[in-house]
Amino acid sequence: MKMNKRPLPLATICSYEKRIDPTPDYQRPPAWSRKQKQLLLDTILREYDIPKMYWRAVKRPDGIEYEVVDGQQRLRTIWEFRKGQFGLARDMDDINGYKVAGMKYDDLPLDIRTIFDAYPVDVVVVEDATQTEQEDEVRDMFLRLQNGTILKAQEKRNAMTGAMRDFVKDIAQHAFFQNCRFSNSRFAFDHLAAQTVLLEIEGGPTSVRDSDLNQLYEEHRQFATDGKIAKKVRRVFDFLLRAFPEKTPELERYNVITLYCLVSILIDGYVCDGLEVRLKDWFIDLEAERKEDEAKSDEGKDIQLVEYRRLISQSTDSQESIAARLDFFEKRFFAAVPDIEPKDLQRGFSHEQRLAIFRRDGGVCQLKLRCDGIKVAWDHWHADHKVPHSKGGKTIVANGQVACPDCNFAKGATASLVSAAE
Incomplete structure (x- = not known):
C-alpha cells in the first residue's frame, strides 16, 4: 500500500465530485450539523489550516476513481457550499474588510471566492489497495484516523471485516426497517440487525450491548450467511414485513427487538398461516392501550403497563430487560389470540x-x-x-x-x- 500526498486547490476538488465516492461501505453517513459546516468554511476563508484528507485510488465500472477513507464530512461541506446549498453563519465576522455573514458562495465578493477556490488541501492518495489484505489495511486506517473523533460503536463495527459484518449489513437493507418510525441515522438499522442475529444465535433473550456485539463480529468472522441461523433471521424479518407492510409509527427501536423475539418463537413452534395481520392488530391495539394508560392518574394505571414502561425506558439492551419485555408480550399476545395452535400435536x-x-x-x-x-x-x-x-x-x-x-x-x-x- 503506497501513499502519495498531493496539495489540491478546492476548485479542483470540487471538479472531482463525480469521480469520488465519499461514503464507501465502511464510512459512516453524513453527520455534521450546519454549525459545524459553517465553522469549517470560516476556517477556510480565513486561510487557516484544516486536516489532510485521505482518498483511496480505485477503478470502478461506475466511473469512480477515488473512495474517501477520511475527510468525508469536510469534503461534503466543501461541495455543498460551492453549489450554494447553505450560507455562511449569520454572525460571521468580516473577512479582509468584506461583509460575508449569511452569504452563499455565489454572493461572495470575487476576492473572497478566490480565497475559497485557491485554498490548498493536502490530499493523501492511497494506492495499490485492491487485495483482501490491503482492504483490511484501508479499513484499519479508517478506524485509526477516526480515533480522535466521536464514532458510535456501530460505526466502528461497520468498518470491520468478516462474514458477520457483511451479513448484518445485508439484513439492515431489509425492507421492514423502512417501515419503522426511526431512520438509519448512524447505522441504527445495522445496530438492530446485529442485535437480532445475536439473539437468534443465543436462542432467546441475552445481553445485546455494544461489547456483546463487538464480540459477535470478532467471533463470527466466518459466519455462514446461508446457514440455519441466517435463514431463520431472514424468515423472521420477512414475517415482520408481511405483518407491517407500510410505515408504522408505533415501531420503535425497543419494541422491534421484542417483536423479533416473539415472532421467532411463533415461527418455531406454532402454525403461523395468516397470523401476520393478527399480530399487527394486536400490537397496534397494545400501543394504543399503553398510551391511554399513561394519561391516567397513578391510582388508575395498569401495574403491568407501568412496569413495561419502565422496561422500555432504561437498560433496554440488558438480558433482564429483553426477557421481561418478551414475557409481557407473550402473555398479552397469547391471551389476545387464544386459538393459535402448536405445529405439533x-x-x-x-x-x-x-x-x-x-x-x-x-x-x-x-x-x-x-x-x-x-x-x-x-x-x-x-x-x-x-x-x-x-x-x-x-x-x-x-x-x-x-x-x-x-x-x-x-x-x-x-x-x-x-x-x-x-
Whole structure:
C-alpha cells in the first residue's frame, strides 16, 4: 500500500465530485450539523489550516476513481457550499474588510471566492489497495484516523471485516426497517440487525450491548450467511414485513427487538398461516392501550403497563430487560389470540400458553372440584384442558384453564371412573 500526498486547490476538488465516492461501505453517513459546516468554511476563508484528507485510488465500472477513507464530512461541506446549498453563519465576522455573514458562495465578493477556490488541501492518495489484505489495511486506517473523533460503536463495527459484518449489513437493507418510525441515522438499522442475529444465535433473550456485539463480529468472522441461523433471521424479518407492510409509527427501536423475539418463537413452534395481520392488530391495539394508560392518574394505571414502561425506558439492551419485555408480550399476545395452535400435536401446554392462561384466569382455579376457587402460585398449578385432549380438545389457550393440583387430580380420577364404567 503506497501513499502519495498531493496539495489540491478546492476548485479542483470540487471538479472531482463525480469521480469520488465519499461514503464507501465502511464510512459512516453524513453527520455534521450546519454549525459545524459553517465553522469549517470560516476556517477556510480565513486561510487557516484544516486536516489532510485521505482518498483511496480505485477503478470502478461506475466511473469512480477515488473512495474517501477520511475527510468525508469536510469534503461534503466543501461541495455543498460551492453549489450554494447553505450560507455562511449569520454572525460571521468580516473577512479582509468584506461583509460575508449569511452569504452563499455565489454572493461572495470575487476576492473572497478566490480565497475559497485557491485554498490548498493536502490530499493523501492511497494506492495499490485492491487485495483482501490491503482492504483490511484501508479499513484499519479508517478506524485509526477516526480515533480522535466521536464514532458510535456501530460505526466502528461497520468498518470491520468478516462474514458477520457483511451479513448484518445485508439484513439492515431489509425492507421492514423502512417501515419503522426511526431512520438509519448512524447505522441504527445495522445496530438492530446485529442485535437480532445475536439473539437468534443465543436462542432467546441475552445481553445485546455494544461489547456483546463487538464480540459477535470478532467471533463470527466466518459466519455462514446461508446457514440455519441466517435463514431463520431472514424468515423472521420477512414475517415482520408481511405483518407491517407500510410505515408504522408505533415501531420503535425497543419494541422491534421484542417483536423479533416473539415472532421467532411463533415461527418455531406454532402454525403461523395468516397470523401476520393478527399480530399487527394486536400490537397496534397494545400501543394504543399503553398510551391511554399513561394519561391516567397513578391510582388508575395498569401495574403491568407501568412496569413495561419502565422496561422500555432504561437498560433496554440488558438480558433482564429483553426477557421481561418478551414475557409481557407473550402473555398479552397469547391471551389476545387464544386459538393459535402448536405445529405439533401435543398434550402439554407450552410455556407461552401457560403464561397467557395464568394471566387470563388471574391464577385462580377454575375447576372448583375440591376448592372454592383458590388462588395458586405460579409454580404450583396445572394447565387443564377444558375439553380433554383424549376427546379431541386442542392444546390452545382458549381450551386451557388454571387448575389447582387437588382439583386437577380429582378431575382425572372422575374421568377414569367414567371411562371404566363405559
